[in-house]
Amino acid sequence: MITIKQGNSPLQSKNKEDACDGCPVRHSSFCEVLDKSEMDKLSQITHSVNFKAGHLIVSEEQDANYLYNIVNGMVELYKLLPDGRRQITGFLHQGDLLGLLVGEEYPYHAVALTDVELCCVPKDSANKLFQDFEKIEGYLLKKASHELAEAQERMLLLGRKTAEERLATFLIAQLKRQNKDEKANEIHLPMMRSDIADYLGLTTETVSRVFSKLKKERLVEIPSSEKSNIIVLDIKRLKDVSEGLS
Amino acid sequence: MITIKQGNSPLQSKNKEDACDGCPVRHSSFCEVLDKSEMDKLSQITHSVNFKAGHLIVSEEQDANYLYNIVNGMVELYKLLPDGRRQITGFLHQGDLLGLLVGEEYPYHAVALTDVELCCVPKDSANKLFQDFEKIEGYLLKKASHELAEAQERMLLLGRKTAEERLATFLIAQLKRQNKDEKANEIHLPMMRSDIADYLGLTTETVSRVFSKLKKERLVEIPSSEKSNIIVLDIKRLKDVSEGLS
DNA sequence: CGGGCACTTGAAGTCGATCAAAGTGTGTGG
């Protein structure tokens, strides 16, 4: 069972005017498509929000009143079955969007994995947002299709890969995301083993056992004191394992 | 192993001018956001394509030159592992989009499950499409977010549900899709058991066994001659099963 | 120092996979 600290409502966490003055909004990923003056205008209708690690940001079936852009930190999305089984559907990083949806309600829970800073767009402003900044809609579409492709990759993982292949796939993906440099081989995993398990459709025990197996095979190394740091010893071979070649 | 008939290249299957004259494009789901004159204009840059059941429409890593809209019929999307393991990531129905993506290449294979008719937008026209018809982009975004929510639901299924729960979930979803009427209880499944298996992350044998179990429990009925027709005897209880309540 | 939490490791159990065979419906050619 997961314990979640009570989440702040977005507006509590920071005074709205302060947030805009401090201009963290400028660092939202919207700057990829908007120029400086547009970002200034954008900051009129958005504000910054902070959540401490472990806090609930949105919950399933809660009215979707905000669209968030992760400014920094990491967020996990998950769905639950009535009996408590949990599937983490994604880890969100800087620049990712949270709350992009059709319906009235969020289709998932979102929890801050680390301390996070979010750029928060009230939903009623969203339509205005689209009118004022046409580019935004195309940008969101691009983001959404990208996520869709990732989701399909994940379905392949969950439906057809073995435990070892799943963890290898996960590590390779994290490695790619965290390093521009092709050769870099260090990964930092801010989430617990049980989060990795719920992301990969496994149990913590299995994740732990597979980590041990990968260590024994000299594919990775894990300093015993800092279990959240992984060193990949053989990227090529790990990649092969992730695709079932081995 | 799956045998796939050689797909036609889009332009072979029908004479372009004929397709537009026959105005099947008018029946593409874009009509949900465009008025008649806009649809006429749209049909200038799109054309109709037909594929016979079993034929390959697009394949993974093939250059994504077209965006398709399913006019009628059914399409399956899937990804493969090097050793042949297959995961079907979606069944597309009337109005669904095929080929909405960021990259240069399709991230999946698409095969016609039934005879299908597609509305085909060449990619170079797509940008023009967005400029001329601003509404289209918002429409695509809506479609994409909807698909994203479905993908997350599927991850929960693949990562955390039992075989019985998966099949029940699948049947309930098909029932909803095929019937406006809440009370209707007939489902037609154009795909084979092995397709259902590859969609649910199971084997054909397991799918078959679970069907037998559901029959024995009087949750469904399957006429022995028409295995593609399913009658749901107890929707409420099947729904409970799909959520792990039972 | 001790309690708690995350993680690891071990032993036993189970669900679905695999292997094998039989059943069912369809189409084809004699």
Add this chain to the structure above:
DNA sequence: CCACACACTTTGATCGACTTCAAGTGCCCG
């Protein structure tokens, strides 16, 4: 029209990967 082949489905028996249950370890923090 029947017989045979083929493709799909079902059923049965066995197997194995991952889960479950149960200890045990190490680390942090009061």
